[in-house]
Amino acid sequence: MMPELTNSVGVPRNAAIEHPFGLTLGLPGDAARQLAVLRATLRALEEISQPGSVVHLPFEWDASEKVNIYPPEAPPIARFLRRHPWHIPKFLNQTPPEVSEPRVP
Amino acid sequence: MKGCIIGLMAKIVNSYRFLDGITSRMMKHWVTLGAPRQIPWSPLAKPISQCTVSIVSSAAVALKTDQPFDQEIERRDPWSSDPSYRVLPRATVTADVRVYHMHINTSFAQQDLNCVMPLERLCQLEALGDIAHSAPSHYSYGGYTIRPDALLRDSVPGIIDQLRREQVDAVVLVPV
Numbered sequence: 001m002m003p004e005l006t007n008s009v010g011v012p013r014n015a016a017i018e019h020p021f022g023l024t025l026g027l028p029g030d031a032a033r034q035l036a037v038l039r040a041t042l043r044a045l046e047e048i049s050q051p052g053s054v055v056h057l058p059f060e061w062d063a064s065e066k067v068n069i070y071p072p073e074a075p076p077i078a079r080f081l082r083r084h085p086w087h088i089p090k091f092l093n094q095t096p097p098e099v100s101e102p103r104v105p
Numbered sequence: 106m107k108g109c110i111i112g113l114m115a116k117i118v119n120s121y122r123f124l125d126g127i128t129s130r131m132m133k134h135w136v137t138l139g140a141p142r143q144i145p146w147s148p149l150a151k152p153i154s155q156c157t158v159s160i161v162s163s164a165a166v167a168l169k170t171d172q173p174f175d176q177e178i179e180r181r182d183p184w185s186s187d188p189s190y191r192v193l194p195r196a197t198v199t200a201d202v203r204v205y206h207m208h209i210n211t212s213f214a215q216q217d218l219n220c221v222m223p224l225e226r227l228c229q230l231e232a233l234g235d236i237a238h239s240a241p242s243h244y245s246y247g248g249y250t251i252r253p254d255a256l257l258r259d260s261v262p263g264i265i266d267q268l269r270r271e272q273v274d275a276v277v278l279v280p281v
Contacts (some may be wrong), residue, residue: 001280004121005132008139011278012146016118022164024208024279028217031226038226039235040279046153046274051144058116068210070125075208075249076183092134096184096251 003054014054015044018061020069027065133143137190149275156274158230161264162222163248164214164281165170165205167191174205174247189265194238197224208249209281219281240273248281 001024003016010018017024017037038057044055081088090096148211149156165174168191175187186207193202199218204211214221227239244264250256268276 001118002132003118003134004120006280008136008221010142010144012144012169016120018116018118020123020215022211022281023220024281025220025223028213028220031219031229033138034219035226035229038123038223039230041277042153042158042230042235042275045277046149051146056116058120059276060116061122071207071210073207076179077249079249080183091251092131092133094251099185099252100278 003056007052007054010052012051013045013048014052014055015041015057017057017059019059020061020067022069024068027067033059114208138142143169144167151274153236153275155237157234157238157240157272158227158236158275158277159268159271159273160222160224160227160277160279162243162244162245162279162281163206164209164211164221165200165207165247166193166214166218166222166244166245167205168193168197168201169203170201173203176205176207179207179249184251186247186249186251188246188250188253188260190244190260192267193222193224193243195228195241195243197243206249207281214281223279239270242267242270242271265278 001017001019001021005015006014006016009087019026025037040057040059044057047055077091081091121132124132165187167173171191174189175189179186199216202218202223204214218224220227222243222245224239224243227236231234231239240269244267245259246256
C-alpha cells in the first residue's frame with residue numbers, strides 16, 4: 001500500500017497496490033476484486049527474481065468510491081502528540097522514550 | 106538491486122494517495138530512516154501452483170473464541186502496542202473474528218474479513234488450482250509497532266516455527 005515505506009525496511013518482494021488503508025484486497029463483498037488482487041500478488045511472488053523488487057499491481061481505485069478510512073476514535077498516539085507536541089520529533093524519528101525496567105526492590 | 110521495478114506497467118502506485126498532508130510528510134521522512142541492510146532472500150523452490158501458502162495480516166484479527174488483542178497497552182502507553190499474535194484456521198470466516206487494529210477503520214474487515222485477510226479467496230485459489238493448498242494455519246498481529254522488539258523477540262519465532270511445522274512454501278504478508 002505504501003511501497004516506498006515497505007521497501008525502505010528491506011522486504012524481499014513487494015506487490016504494491018493503490019488501495020485505501022483497511023481495504024488492502026478491496027471493498028467488502030467484492031469477491032472478484034479480492035480474488036484478482038490475491039492472484040496478482042501470488043503471480044508477483046513468482047515473477048520477482050531480484051531481492052528488493054516491487055511489482056506495481058495495475059488496479060485502479062475508483063475516485064468516486066468515497067470511503068472513510070479513519071477509525072472512529074483517533075489512535076492514542078495521535079491524541080498524545082496533540083497534548084504533548086514536544087514529543088513529535090521522537091515520533092518522527094522513531095525514537096520513542098525508553099521503557100523503564102521494573103525496579104528490583 | 107533494491108527498488109527494481111518489474112515490467113513496464115503503466116501503473117505506478119502512489120504511496121501517499123490516501124494520506125493527509127501531515128501524515129504524508131511524516132511517512133516520507135520515515136522512508137529516509139531505513140538504514141541500508143542486506144535484503145533477505147529465499148528463492149521460490151517450485152511453481153506457486155505446487156505451493157502451500159499462508160497469510161499473515163497486520164490487522165490484529167483474532168477469533169472470537171480466542172483472547173482479544175490488548176488495546177489497553179496502547180491506551181496506557183501510546184508508544185507501545187500488544188506484541189502478540191493469533192492463529193486463525195484456514196476455514197475462518199468473517200463471523201468468527203473480531204478486528205482490533207486501532208489505526209484503521211475496522212468496519213470494512215468486520216463486514217468482510219477478506220478485505221484484510223483473504224482466507225476465503227485463498228481457498229478459492231486452491232480450488233482453482235492456482236496454489237496447491239491454503240495452509241492449515243494463518244496469522245495476525247497488530248501492525249502499529251513503534252517498539253518492535255517484543256514482536257520480533259516473542260512472536261515472530263513462534264509464527265516461523267509453526268509455518269515450518271506445516272511445511273508452508275510461501276507467505277503473503279498483508280498490510281493494512
